Amino acid sequence: MPKIKYIEHSGKEHEVEVPLGWSVMEGAVKNLIPGIDADCGGACACATCHVYVEPGWQGKLPPKSDMEETMLDFAQELQPNSRLSCQIKVVPELDGLVVRTPKSQH
Amino acid sequence: MASLRAEGFDGGLTLIGDEPFAPYQRPPLSKAYLSGAMERERLFLKAEAFYREPSCELLLGVTAVTVEREAKRVRLSDGRTLPYDKLLLATGSRVRRCTIPGCELPGIFYLRGIADVDAMRPHFISGARLAIVGAGYIGLEVAAVARKLGLEVTVFEALDRVMARAVSKPLSEFYERVHRDAGVRFLLNTPVEAFDGTGKLVAVRAGSQRYEADFALVGIGIVPNVELAQEAGLACNDGVLVDQQCGCTIDPVIFAAGDCTQHLSRDGKSVRLECVQNAIDQAKHAALAMVGKPAPYREVPWFWSDQYDLKLQIAGLGWPGDQLVLRGDPAARKFAVFHLRNGAVAAVEAVNAAPEYMIGRKLITEGIPVSPERLADTAIPMKNIV
Numbered sequence: 398m399p400k401i402k403y404i405e406h407s408g409k410e411h412e413v414e415v416p417l418g419w420s421v422m423e424g425a426v427k428n429l430i431p432g433i434d435a436d437c438g439g440a441c442a443c444a445t446c447h448v449y450v451e452p453g454w455q456g457k458l459p460p461k462s463d464m465e466e467t468m469l470d471f472a473q474e475l476q477p478n479s480r481l482s483c484q485i486k487v488v489p490e491l492d493g494l495v496v497r498t499p500k501s502q503h
Numbered sequence: 504m505a506s507l508r509a510e511g512f513d514g515g516l517t518l519i520g521d522e523p524f525a526p527y528q529r530p531p532l533s534k535a536y537l538s539g540a541m542e543r544e545r546l547f548l549k550a551e552a553f554y555r556e557p558s559c560e561l562l563l564g565v566t567a568v569t570v571e572r573e574a575k576r577v578r579l580s581d582g583r584t585l586p587y588d589k590l591l592l593a594t595g596s597r598v599r600r601c602t603i604p605g606c607e608l609p610g611i612f613y614l615r616g617i618a619d620v621d622a623m624r625p626h627f628i629s630g631a632r633l634a635i636v637g638a639g640y641i642g643l644e645v646a647a648v649a650r651k652l653g654l655e656v657t658v659f660e661a662l663d664r665v666m667a668r669a670v671s672k673p674l675s676e677f678y679e680r681v682h683r684d685a686g687v688r689f690l691l692n693t694p695v696e697a698f699d700g701t702g703k704l705v706a707v708r709a710g711s712q713r714y715e716a717d718f719a720l721v722g723i724g725i726v727p728n729v730e731l732a733q734e735a736g737l738a739c740n741d742g743v744l745v746d747q748q749c750g751c752t753i754d755p756v757i758f759a760a761g762d763c764t765q766h767l768s769r770d771g772k773s774v775r776l777e778c779v780q781n782a783i784d785q786a787k788h789a790a791l792a793m794v795g796k797p798a799p800y801r802e803v804p805w806f807w808s809d810q811y812d813l814k815l816q817i818a819g820l821g822w823p824g825d826q827l828v829l830r831g832d833p834a835a836r837k838f839a840v841f842h843l844r845n846g847a848v849a850a851v852e853a854v855n856a857a858p859e860y861m862i863g864r865k866l867i868t869e870g871i872p873v874s875p876e877r878l879a880d881t882a883i884p885m886k887n888i889v
């Protein structure tokens with residue numbers, strides 16, 4: 398199983414194994430890692446699963462859908478490396494991925 | 504539970520649920536879980552470890568039978584009694600059952616829980632004939648999955664338009680056309696009169712006609728589970744009544760949240776909502792109140808529905824009499840309908856239109872006056888509407 402590292406806004410790190418096919422959001426929520434709300438459960442309908450992808454990883458991620466792009470526009474403190482974590486599916490190539498959670502999802 | 508812990512509550516917590524499953528998400532049941540795109544394990548809201556902490560207990564397959572308010576304890580179906588300092592009723596709702604002749608025949612399904620989908624899914628084989636009773640969002644989401652899997656789908660609806668309870672007329676017309684284009688047959692203004700068959704469903708009778716079917720899904724709404732509250736003498740009226748601050752019932756140590764409640768909305772109307780947003784936000788407010796930090800509940804309700812390649816997102820509550828403003832072209836499968844009331848946006852229904860939805864939500868929250876002409880003008884980006 399690919400390992401993913403989540404870094405909270407406070408700097409606290411969590412490294413967990415996430416099953417293939419799950420989303421990066423599910424990896425955090427099911428492992429009780431704080432910082433991702435995911436109110437809609439991954440339907441790309443709420444924009445409360447916002448994360449910052451560590452430099453170097455952006456190119457390895459699937460491109461954003463139009464829906465993700467527009468939903469993201471409304472996330473707080475948007476950065477060029479912002480993504481909605483429910484839209485990133487875990488594949489073998491993402492082993493070692495590092496994402497940071499924002500200060501707040503609302 | 505998560506909110507109580509986040510607020511620093513470190514006392515004992517017991518969660519009682521009559522289903523054999525730990526808490527899970529229901530929205531995928533009529534979408535990715537039914538279609539097979541999502542496994543069961545992914546439905547669960549929390550990892551098991553969440554419930555394994557020492558001061559936490561998860562009682563599954565156990566029903567809360569009575570609440571004894573004087574003694575402050577709950578009687579359970581396994582014979583135990585459980586004392587409480589504070590009690591949260593989050594009993595949700597159950598499907599409304601139909602009572603017409605033949606309604607007990609095997610082959611007639613409802614959709615509320617994991618067990619319902621598991622029982623129904625073996626029938627989802629290409630070419631099977633599915634009769635859907637009720638063109639609400641559950642019926643239509645199932646119709647979309649069924650068409651993708653190659654079933655023949657007929658939808659019976661007593662009212663004159665689809666999703667009549669949930670969306671405005673332009674949306675109903677749009678979704679009816681989309682489903683018809685996908686091969687769904689609709690019989691509107693056609694209440695089902697009976698189910699035919701001996702030992703198993705074989706046909707549906709409606710409008711004095713007989714329609715053959717291999718199985719049926721009934722999606723005619725839900726009823727709130729208020730009996731527990733009612734028998735304990737708590738005030739109920741199509742839902743357990745909760746106050747506007749904190750989800751508190753008429754008993755100061757009993758709270759309620761989610762589908763089972765009736766509350767005064769920010770628009771000043773008493774409502775019972777059936778959506779994830781309300782379940783999450785009311786639960787958060789109840790948790791705040793329980794730890795002595797009540798905050799007024801003024802959240803704008805929001806909801807979504809996935810059918811085919813279309814994402815419908817709704818925020819706010821439309822009322823009859825609202826001025827409707829269309830933005831964009833339904834034929835392009837990307838548009839929104841705004842509900843204006845007293846010069847401000849009261850609700851927005853957006854199809855594949857995230858900016859309209861997100862900015863609409865903001866406009867509703869802030870109550871900013873908007874001009875209908877500007878809203879309708881797609882040359883003006885949503886960001887610059889006000």
Ligand SMILES: Cc1cc2nc3c(=O)[nH]c(=O)nc-3n(C[C@H](O)[C@H](O)[C@H](O)COP(=O)(O)OP(=O)(O)OC[C@H]3O[C@@H](n4cnc5c(N)ncnc54)[C@H](O)[C@@H]3O)c2cc1C
Pocket residue numbers: 519520521522528529530531532533565566567568593594595596614615616641728731760761762763776777778779780782805806807808809
């Ligand atoms: C198929 C389907 C699709 C949906 N799609 C969407 C969607 O796309 N978007 C959206 O926003 N909403 C959707 N919803 C609605 C959403 O799932 C509900 O609003 C939400 O589940 C309500 O949560 P709740 O906790 O209030 O109640 P529930 O989820 O109903 O949970 C209540 C639980 O309490 C149990 N219970 C009841 N009485 C007792 C008792 N006396 N003792 C012990 N246990 C008891 C029930 O069995 C149930 O397990 C959908 C619902 C369904 C069924």
Ligand code: FES
Pocket residue numbers: 422434435436437438439440441442443444445446481482483484
């Ligand atoms: S979980 Fe709602 S958009 Fe990602």
